[in-house]
Structure formats: structure tokens, C-alpha cells
Amino acid sequence: MAPTPSVTNGSDIAIGKSPVTSRASSVYSEVQNSRLDHPLALPSVFQKPFKVVNGPESSAAGNPDEIAKLFPSLFGQPSAVLKPSESNDPALALKIGVVLSGGQAPGGHNVISGMFDYLQERCKGSTLYGFKGGPAGIMQGKYIVLTPEFIYPYRNQGGFDMICSGRDKIETPQQFKQAEDTAAKLDLDGLVVIGGDDSNTNACLLAEYFRSKNLKTRVIGCPKTIDGDLKCKEVPTSFGFDTACKIYAEQIGNVMIDARSTGKYYHFVRLMGRAASHITLECALQTHPNITLIGEEVASKKLTLKKVTNYIADVICKRADLGYNYGVILIPEGLIDFIPEVQQLISELNEILANETVDEGGIWKQKLVPQSLQLFELLPSAIQDQLLLERDPHGNVQVAKIETEKMLIQMVETELDQRKEIGQYNGEFKGQSHFFGYEGRCGLPSNFDSSYCYALGYGAGALLQSGKTGLISSVGNLAAPVAEWTVGGTPLTSLMDVERRHGKFKPVIKKAMVELDGAPFKKFASKREDWAIYNRYISPGPIQFSGPVADISNHTLLLELGVEA
């Protein structure tokens, strides 16, 4: 039986201009309700007394000397791991803040629930503050005190609306001071920053700042991003990736069955993931599309847009010969960012558009270098218009607004028309475009993400209780049952390298890109020729929360952990 009544009828009225409204009185669907009391297993280390043990000293992902200079107080600190013990650390009542930073990812609410439950169970009398609307909430001192009643309706639910998120950064000396003031005012023992690579870099800078000023507030990060590009050996995956990929793969699988049933459409599916193509790769492993473009490979092979177009057209021609005039093609959102010649064209266009008028006669085009002109002329006219007309507030071309899937459909169509004329293609081509994006960021978290996030939050609580700072909550051994998962923390400085910006070194957690010699890509590469020609479509279906298939995670994780071949 549910220990607390389920969420039922009621309203959700904004108070003033606050972006945060409680779900306490929201109407829930049957499935949402069924998730509220879903029991979450915990790693067994939490079942008994434990202590936080130091691991080996750490270095940096690159340029350790520079990282050491940037983080004099934190650099080199050891990792931490939770080990069974005779007795627990003394159960102090702590004051902890938590903030969600950046884009939504399924499971964020469970990180907070995990922290809350840890504090309730292990540090009675503690207070958990939720900073509202992202890091701006820290700087402006906007928070709510989280209570069991407030948290309950968010358990195992998607979204970030419990305290909402934001994309502000704590960057300037004044902003660090604001954060310090808030920490002092609330007498914070710790702060947990739930975010991606940028947010965790920011968390580390804040940890360094507090430590350097001998303030008591510790800072712990948690790895969040559906893009899956914040990961390393100690942090095998970021939360939200599992759920988002499953949501996209469900849709892709449905479209595949439709393609096969209808027999006359090529579906071009663009998927979220601007920097890295992990989502596209994972969806390919789950569904076996005919063509999958991986940005990192396109960049590595220095492919031109023409070559990408030809590759797609080649497969379509081969399939036409076999009688298939349909198929499914996956495209990462950030594809054209990976094509060097496109980057070149964009930068020339930005230069020209800033200084010249674009005459109708096209004399302005003479400013383009020949290769860029050739590329520009190759683009469909709608895309040309978009490049010339739609600019961001700085006057720059908005690459992000280009609907890559529609551009490719038009380019492939043109290519196939030419091949048809010379007798190299005799099929029928009809493209259908799709973008699967927002619907994956706030779905109900899968069982894996629910449990993973809960453990990340529980672990963050333990790290703070033991006085750790500058670590990212790290839950490992993820292919095993939850009870066998390891829990600890990894020094954020150990994930860092520097980038030179405006003549200064800036610390960055490098995005984990798709490794072309990694197991997931190699698995894909070994299969794709077969998938291209034959129809090996798999339809994963909707995420199930109970039954034998509910607890399976994803191929990327299992391949990287070496438990899937």
C-alpha cells in the first residue's frame, strides 16, 4: 500500500511571477500515479553502516599543471568510495542546498529524492534547500525548503519542475560573492549541483572558491545530460540518457514498422544531441536503421556534405535494386557542425553579412572562396535563404535552426533525380522528415534512470556528510543488480583539461564524444552494411515499468562496460 495518498485532483496556480509551482495538487495519469510508490532498490552499501574511504590521488584529464594552478586547493585530491564499516559516521544535522542546472533530463527529481531520503535517514534534523530556477536561484537566494509532502508527487516523475532549472553560470567575482552570501545566510554545509559538463565545471570552481576562503560549504556534482557526453571510467553514464534514448527508439521503431508497411517513404529522423552523437548511436543499436550518420565519424573522415549525400543516395539505389523504396535514416542534430566545409562557409558568411549587402544579382558571392561557393550553390534554396536571412542577435548565421533532415531530403532528391536521368536509379524516392527532441527530455524516467538517480542522490548525501567537496557523485558497476552498484565520488578536477579562450586558460570538462574505436561504434560499424541493405528493424516499443523487460538499461552502457558483445 502507498504510505502517502496518491496525487489527485486540484490546481496548479502560479503565485506571483514564480516559475515554480507545486505539483501537490496536480492531476496525475494512472501511469504517473503508479510510479509514485515504485520501490527503489539501493546499493547494498547503504543497507548497513559504511564509511567513506579515500582512493588514490588524482591528476587531470589534460594539462595537469594548468589545472593545478586553477584549482590550488582541490587539485590532486583523492577519489572517495563507500565501504562497509563497523559503525556510521556521526549523524550530524546538515544544511544542504541543491540546484538543477541546464536542460531537462529524466531522473532529476530522483536525485533530489535520494538526497532527501539520505538526510532523513542518516542525518536527522537536516534541512534540504532547493534553489529555484538554476544557479540564478543561488545567486539571488531564491529557494524553497523541501519537505516530504512537497517532494512526494515528484518521485519517479519526469521533468525538472520541482525546483526548475536555468542556464545561468556563476562566473564573475560578484556572482561568486553572491553565492557565498547565500551559503552564509543559509549556513550551508553543502551544495549539490545537478548538471552537465559546464555545470559541473562551475560546481568545481565554486568548491575551489569556498575551500580557498575556508568556508564550510562543500560542493558535490551529479552527472546529468540526455546527450550522454558527460562520462568517464568512474562515471559510466549521465542520467537521462537511458530514458531519452528509449523514448526516441520507441518512435523510431514505430516509424520503421510504418515504413515497412507502407513501402514508399524514406524517413529522415533528426535526433537531439548537438555536440556528441551518442543518442543517435544508441538509437541505432536499439532499432537497426538503414543509415545512421555519426557526427564524430563525419568529422574524422572529413566528409563533405556532397559525400554524405552520395552515401545516402548509394544505399537508396542499392535498396531500390532489391525492391525496397523505403527506409529509415538517423541524423544527429549537430551533424553539420561536424562538417568542416560547412563551418568554413558559415564563418565566411558571417564575415560577409556583417560587412556587405547581399545583392539580388549575387555579386556578393564572389567574396566566398571557391569551395564555399560550390557548397553554397549545392544547398537547397530554402536553406540558402535561411542562412542569409535568419540571424541571431549578434548577426550570426543560425546553424542550429537549420533543419538538417529536410536539407538532406532535398539534397538526396536532387542527387537521385540526376542518377535517374543517367539510368543509375530507377526507384521512387519520397522523404518524410522527423525531429525527435523535446519529447525525450521530460518523460517518466525508466527504471534504470529512476534507480541510478536515486543512488546518485543518496551518494551525494553521503559524500557531504563525510565532508567531501569538489567531487562528482559516482555510481558504478551498473551492469549488475542495483544492490551490487558501487558508490563514491570522483574529483571533478580529474575530469578537467584547459582550453585557451581570449588568451586565458579556462578549465573545462571535455565532452565525451563517440569514440570511433569504442565498443558501441564498433558494434554499429560491424553491422551497418547489413542493416543498410536488409531490413533488420527492431521496434523497442514503449518503455515498460514492470515485467521482465523493465530493468534493462542501454546498449551503449553495456557495451562500454564490456558485458554486451
Place this chain on the structure above:
Amino acid sequence: MAPTPSVTNGSDIAIGKSPVTSRASSVYSEVQNSRLDHPLALPSVFQKPFKVVNGPESSAAGNPDEIAKLFPSLFGQPSAVLKPSESNDPALALKIGVVLSGGQAPGGHNVISGMFDYLQERCKGSTLYGFKGGPAGIMQGKYIVLTPEFIYPYRNQGGFDMICSGRDKIETPQQFKQAEDTAAKLDLDGLVVIGGDDSNTNACLLAEYFRSKNLKTRVIGCPKTIDGDLKCKEVPTSFGFDTACKIYAEQIGNVMIDARSTGKYYHFVRLMGRAASHITLECALQTHPNITLIGEEVASKKLTLKKVTNYIADVICKRADLGYNYGVILIPEGLIDFIPEVQQLISELNEILANETVDEGGIWKQKLVPQSLQLFELLPSAIQDQLLLERDPHGNVQVAKIETEKMLIQMVETELDQRKEIGQYNGEFKGQSHFFGYEGRCGLPSNFDSSYCYALGYGAGALLQSGKTGLISSVGNLAAPVAEWTVGGTPLTSLMDVERRHGKFKPVIKKAMVELDGAPFKKFASKREDWAIYNRYISPGPIQFSGPVADISNHTLLLELGVEA
């Protein structure tokens, strides 16, 4: 345990140019596999001996005299209902054909499975022929003999790829003769046509043709369409509607949580359903969006595009006053077909474009009547271009290609900019467009659609065994447990009216539109003002196949049956 091995590894190679490839060797996901042996309950009438009993004589939905002339052999025949009996009809071995006609809808494979199982159990020695690629398969005599091994991998699976579908019609005398030849060659006792309103009209014409020529082949229809617009008292819903709406509602619910978490986007979601807005209405009842446009209401109130735009802008302004600069808006695919002034403009444009050149100076616009000119000038320039440039093979403007959600975003943006200038709006508006379409047509059927389709197929088998023709398989009492469902057949002529086309009466099954005084619309209308201003979002989550929520059908059905208030 599974009585037959699950579907595992293997290939799916096209043979020649055949559009049909077996799934026998397809790779299945865990969820697909788990569905194969999902036990399907049957209406209790099938548990024991039964007989097919005649109901009252029938008439037509309109113009009975004309329908009587068009269907002299069939008009007025009674409905049929299955009743428990002392003994079964003699179990003759039958030869039956089945065909899928028109667009995909989840559950089609289960209609065929149900027919097959009925014949296996009740009419041993029967043969079931699957006509390939829709009605063209009947005319061309292209079929496969369905076997238990062939059918097994399609049980409870989405798609129509078992025998594929097509949009051809059997219309000309020559085509009827072709169908007759095929029926004679295969010695068919019966034919089941699984399709929408057009296909069932065609099925009835074929039944009349066979009957009028004293041929033994009977024809039974089955109600298929995700659009939900083929229904009447005796046929409470068409299959596929339940699953498709649940798939779209899952996505809408996710987008809602994202909207609430992010707090800065208005999501404009276009949903499938060109003729009727049932899908949009059902999705609204499942998710409670801020704004829902229902085509039938727009037409009934003779709303202009400007009025629709203002209505959306009004809600956005009110929400901005409350601090909400986000929301979710549902739009039926066929919206602009319902706006009379748009129809007028399109027809003028078709006329002008056929006879004039469109000069850059815009002199051609003088040919538009003032109201049409005003509307044209109101449209965003991208839409203007689309109207002028993209034409179908007959030279007509392609209304279907207009991305209504993007058009509305631009129009609302313009309207809000104007209101901002005069101080009537001080929020921030950012629109995000979505189209949820193809991903809903071929999903794994919900438990409801799985059972409903199986019963439809079982019932079709029983009707054919008892020698019925010109009926549509009718399963009723759908709010009760499956065991209590009623099974029978409704005369197709009783669903018909006539339309005058090219001076001739043509029989048509009128599409069931959203009734503005029907329970689903009234429920929606009573709530929408509240949903507009406050956030009553419901996130239905992914379709579950087991657990307490798996068997719930949809609001439209339950409201129309009077079991939901």
C-alpha cells in the same frame, strides 16, 4: 511458457519486387517478444456453442430510396448478433480471403489472427488467403496462404506488413470482374475487407456485386482507422484510434512537463486527423492542454484565421499576466480545411495560378476578392511562397503540405508583437512546433486494440460461417470486460448516405465527425477555460501492457458509451 518459440535472429530479404516480406526471421525487441504470447480474452459467446441471430431490418443513414436503388440485393437486410445456442452451426471448411485497405492502424494483424484462429477452431480444414498490398492484390490475384507459422510473429504487433495495404479501389466494371475472377479462381466463400469509410463502402459494393450475380463469395467489413471517424451506435469505435491517441498523448504529456520545467516555450503540436478532429479531442481529454483547436467547432462557428490567431493570443496574454510564458496547444492536421475563408482563397489561387503568371510586382493579386487578398496578406511569407510554388501534379495548391503549426506560430508572434507595442502584452513568446503523425500509426497495439481487433476478426469469421454478407463486424458493450462484449454484424447499407458527384449519386459511409453536442466535446468545452489559464497538465506516460492501467481504453469511447462523466 510460450507454445511456439519466440522470434529471434535472422534476416528479412525481399524476394523479387514483392512488397511483402515475412517477419518469421526478424529480430524482435524484448517488448515485441513479450507481446507475442500475450493471452487475448474472447467475448464469452465464443466460449460455448452459439448461433447467428437476425436483428431488426435496416434502412440507411440518409436517402434510403437512393441507397435501395444502389444496393438492390442488400438494402434493408437485418443486422446479426451472436447468441448462445444449444449447438454450433455445422463446421464447414471455408476458403476466405482477407485484405488490408488504406492507412496503417495498430491492431490490423490481430483482426487477421482472430479470423485465422476462428477458422482453425470452428471450421477445421479452412484456408485463409491474405491478399497482398491492398485491394490491388484482389484484382491482380496476388495473395499468400496464411499459416500458423507465418501469422505467429505478427500477433499483437503493430504495422500492416503481414500482407501490406494499399489505397486502390475496386471501381470500374473491369475491376469488379477482376475481383470476381480471383474469387472464382480461389473458390472463395468469403472476403474480409479491413478498412476505413471508403474501403467499407467499396466492400459493400463488392458484396452487392457478388450477391447480384449469385456468386457464393460473401463480403464482411471491419472498422479500421486511427482517425476514429468510422463509427456509429453499433460500431462504437474503429480500431487503432485507442493506440494512436495513447502514443500521441504520451508525447504531448512529455512536452507538457518540459514546457512547465523550462518555462519559456509554447509548444504547437499538430496531430494526425485530416477530416475529423477526434484524435486531437481525445488527446486533449488525456492531457489537458492550454489550447485545443477542434476543426468541427472552427467550421461551425465560421471562424476566420484571424479569429483563431486572436483566440490563441488572448490565452497567451492572460497566462503572461499570471506569470506563465509557456504552454501547449493542440492543432488537428486538417484545421485549415475547416476555415471557410481559406477554402475560398485556395480555390481562387487555383484559378489564378492556372491562368495567370504570378508577377513579382504582385499585380496578379488584384484578381483576388478583397477578403481573400486580406487573408493572403495576413499569411506569413513562407506560407505565401508555399501556396504559390508548391503544387500537386494537377497544378493545384497543396493545402496538405502547409505546416499549420508553424503558420500559427508566425501569425501569433506577429499578433503578440503588435499587442506588445500598444502595451497589451508584456510576456515573452517562443514557439516550438511539433507534428505527431507517422509514429502513431504502427505502434504496438494497446491491450484494448489487441483484444478489440481479435474479437472483430473472430466475429468476422462467425459471420462468414453463417453465410452473412454486406455486414461490418460489430463488437459492442466495450466498456465492460472483454468476456461481456457483444458480437455481431451491422448492414453496411445502414451506415450509408449518397453524395452527388458528377451528376450521379454515389454511396458513401459518412465520416463520423466530432459532434459539438456529444459527450466528449462537451466535457472538453466545460473544462477548457480552466485548462487554458491554469496548468492541469496530465502526462499519460508510455503505454503499459501489464499492471493495473494496461486495460483502460480511451475517454472518447467511455464518454460516448456514457460510462464516464
